[in-house]
Amino acid sequence: MLNRRRTTRAFAALAITTCLTATACSSGSGSQAGGDSAGGVTTIVVGQKPTPDQAAALKTWTDRVAEFEKANPKIKIQGSEYGYDVQTFQADLAAGTLPTVVAIPYTDVQGLIARGQLADITDEVKGSPVGSKINPEVLKIVQDPSGKVFGLPVQAYTMSLDYNRALFKQAGLDPDKPPTTWAEVRTAAKAIADKTGKAGYAMMTTNNTGGWILTAMTYTYGGTIEKVDGSKTVASFNDAPMKNALTQLHQMRWEDNSMGNNFLYNQKQLQQEFAAGNIGMYIGTPGDYRDEVTTMGAKGQDIGVAPLPLDSPDGGTLTGGAVQMFNPKASPEQIAAAVKWAEFFWLKKFTDSDHAISDAKTANADKVYSVGLPTLWLFDAASQAQYNAWIKPYVNTPQANFAPYTKAAPSLKLTVEPPVAAQKVYANLDSVVQTVLTKKDADLDQLLSTSSKTVDGLLAN
Template structure:
């Protein structure tokens, strides 16, 4: 599979990753290079670096692959000891984890959070360290700017999961419902019809929606964009728009008229993935890159998985895009920052710029039965990404032929950034709206959105 067009828009992100355990940044007792302002790690200086690992509950095979990656890195950098920690970003806990010092030294953040963390001086200026990488000038500048401060310096680095939201569907449930899994729905009316068929014929939820910890507002924004609406206009909240109302009415009809959404209306990102992989959900929307997590954490049957474009309607319709950035604690010493850029290079980025690194990582993943080739959007250039795909072609083990109705169309769609101001607060104000529509048959959509708009506006004004 190859994407056929260049990326058209800067992407933002609401993510997918949270943390357990209290971590203390561990540097060398002799940190003279930090005092000297050096950006180079003395090879005789010992550094212990705490970094993000996998999602909690990741399968042993995924842990094995990560452990091998750490071993290889430490052989290449014998003075750096890497300690990985399970991590899942959640809007409801991240700020407290950061303030309480429970995050690793190197952690992951949504594109939407970087500017606030920079302004609050909570993440380190990594410009000088980034400049040490040979490919530093090759980043997609539209992506890189999300991690830049007002001083123009880079504080957070585009790292992974650059995505566009798609419609994920269970091919087995489609077959059981008498639907053709090779012809997924292309309109919202068809989504509704297929959801009803799945619920009626299989007893499972034909369609499910995230609804808490900011994910309800995130996916309602996805639904709004797909219909041509927007949640903000500059610093003005616009969540009362007609497209958001239409998206909520769609959910209300599926839930109360069609009885096609099952019995669970309390999903977040992790739990909806779990339900989908277990065959309890026919369709849901999320980033196109979620297949990797479905394998690593949820043991999905690859034959059951399908990915298609989210239906788009209206002249201003678009696909919400996003991604993950790597950041370093502002409390990190210079030695830790120098070690961190080496890890960010080896763990996240080098595979896109070096054929040997790409092949080596793919070999480890295949040996550990991990996904290789899950669709992504380019961190660097389209040409460089297609070159990377060529390097790993012989190792690809994901069912790309079951994703072509997404990968063949995504670059024909408009990619739209997330709401730029008070993003997480805007999403959280909409969680309660989604929850009310799914749990209260008499929910008043207009009133719910009026109340949410006021909350969102207060958050925007305070930002």
């Protein structure tokens, strides 16, 4: 889900970073895809234009438009503040009111491809000096079984265990050695709750986030959510891994009393409580740091980021990110122009020092604390080292606090979100998580059996 999931920015200055979350990113009125005008000039509408309150980001965006149009005089850019919103996206897509190009989360891509709702950009990407260098593993997210490309990945991340270093210290825990197993998470959560009176661990449960986080937990136990067999997809979570994840939550909630007293958090609400110092640990993403410090008042030095705990040799870490999609109702000329723009605006900073430094300076000018946050790199290791060298003077995040995560990231086994109807599956699993956290006598086997049958019906349709 694209932070997998809300509206602040949640995916801050959209001219600099992408943020899509489990539920939504930013919202705005839709725009037409653009058009071809007289004289051979192709006009495209591009989403995620920074809002007026993001002064430095808006200036960077405006400057980039001018730079792009100067280099491409036959392309005219019209900006739109439109951003992905899970509640309205399908209606906007059907109505043809989406921009020519706009970001969507990984969760939506495969379903949109299967329904023929994304433009084929295979030739544009593979013929590009930038797009053709994207890591093949990352590119699979936007490909159909035949290898055709239907989107441009511009951001990738994994889920992480985000934790409050100050509460760790108060509870007698070492903030430089966060939990690496779920048993250690339980022990640390109880210590924090007992010694500080704060929630040792908290869980998102609403707006599809409960299912999203439960999926991430299930993966760490070696489980899956869906099984694809040819043209048929069925639920695959009515087994030990998800039951183990739910058992962990039930034990922390009812035996240890280490999860506080709010069990109906959406993503933003949980982040606000975490930023206020009232939560010890939760499953989030490294990028959550940006919003918590930039807009929610958290102290950067108090936030730590670690990899997800793993309780199985088959355990994996959920990955996600943002993809630039292209309006299927746009003309071939518009799509070609939009791909060129998306590569220029979103990816050139990874291969061009001027763009990298400009974006880092802009983040600092807008007081967006995002420079140096760990991400999954889209290209090769050499380009990552070069990029890190370019932005090093402008890093405004505490790198040592991310060390547990960055040390582990290269060796993580990555697992993708459910390939079919992920948001609907997450919505169904929300109620499972809520029941476990609000009913002491919850029957886990019955919950899983009922949910599995319901999801089978969703997938069949």
